Amino acid sequence: MCIDCGCASPDHHHDHDHEHPHQDQVTGKKISVEEDLLAKNNRLAMNNRIRFQRHGLLALNLVSSPGSGKTTILETTLKDLRGELRFAVLEGDQQTSNDADRIAATGVPAHQINTGAGCHLDAHMVGHGAEHFALEKVDVLMIENVGNLVCPASFDLGEDAKVTVLSVTEGEDKPLKYPQMFRASKLMLINKLDLLPYLRFDLEKCREYARRINPEMEIIELSCYSGEGLDKWYDWLRVQLSKKKV
Ligand SMILES: Nc1nc2c(ncn2[C@@H]2O[C@H](COP(=O)(O)OP(=O)(O)OP(=O)(O)O)[C@@H](O)[C@H]2O)c(=O)[nH]1
Numbered sequence: 001m002c003i004d005c006g007c008a009s010p011d012h013h014h015d016h017d018h019e020h021p022h023q024d025q026v027t028g029k030k031i032s033v034e035e036d037l038l039a040k041n042n043r044l045a046m047n048n049r050i051r052f053q054r055h056g057l058l059a060l061n062l063v064s065s066p067g068s069g070k071t072t073i074l075e076t077t078l079k080d081l082r083g084e085l086r087f088a089v090l091e092g093d094q095q096t097s098n099d100a101d102r103i104a105a106t107g108v109p110a111h112q113i114n115t116g117a118g119c120h121l122d123a124h125m126v127g128h129g130a131e132h133f134a135l136e137k138v139d140v141l142m143i144e145n146v147g148n149l150v151c152p153a154s155f156d157l158g159e160d161a162k163v164t165v166l167s168v169t170e171g172e173d174k175p176l177k178y179p180q181m182f183r184a185s186k187l188m189l190i191n192k193l194d195l196l197p198y199l200r201f202d203l204e205k206c207r208e209y210a211r212r213i214n215p216e217m218e219i220i221e222l223s224c225y226s227g228e229g230l231d232k233w234y235d236w237l238r239v240q241l242s243k244k245k246v
């Protein structure tokens with residue numbers, strides 16, 4: 001549960017001048033609750049990681065704002081690669097089983113986690129969610145997080161990598177405005193390339209901003225509608241999986 005929807009982030013700060021009690025200036029309780037929450041999450045994430053490692057599977061945590069195309073990327077990927085790789089998908093949303101239903105329609109095992117008021121998945125939810133799959137028969141576990149470009153950055157789920165999806169309709173400045181997520185990610189997928197002719201989205205600037213925040217982050221541009229760039233994403237998946245199998 002988020003504390004102030006500073007979501008257990010210890011470096012939270014305010015830009016206003018008025019005085020008010022700030023966290024441990026009053027009792028010390030708030031900071032210690034946040035630290036306990038993250039420490040507990042990190043322990044459970046480590047358990048997940050050990051479990052996933054034992055099965056030699058690749059676990060990816062897909063994060064983005066609502067609607068950038070996470071589920072569409074998954075549907076497309078599962079359809080294209082289902083003869084080659086064995087997938088399972090955990091779907092995180094506040095409400096509905098819409099996304100798990102969409103994944104299940106591709107024939108891939110899917111389980112929906114509803115977080116209610118919660119704005120992110122945590123390691124405890126993922127640990128239990130994964131019990132719905134025969135992990136020994138899974139090569140890639142895809143975890144679609146709740147649509148939110150802020151809070152999921154702070155919560156390790158035991159994944160091998162976070163993959164941030166940014167769609168071109170969101171604006172090229174998002175890596176600068178929401179740096180935590182981009183800093184935590186191994187890969188950024190820039191989705192909906194087919195819409196570029198209708199927008200004023202500067203792809204070059206977007207890449208530059210993203211690299212300013214995280215020089216190590218890989219970037220792949222794609223469109224689920226035109227199919228452009230999907231082969232690069234699939235190659236990236238294959239390389240990550242091959243690293244797990246050595
Ligand atoms: N033009 C275009 N639209 C896309 C593309 N990929 C996804 N969309 C559309 O974007 C909308 C949102 O896609 P979803 O896959 O549901 O997005 P999401 O990130 O899973 O959304 P939440 O789970 O609600 O956060 C849908 O109408 C998709 O059809 C694309 O490559 N191009």
Ligand SMILES: [Mg+2]
Pocket residue numbers: 070071072099144
């Ligand atoms: Mg979705």
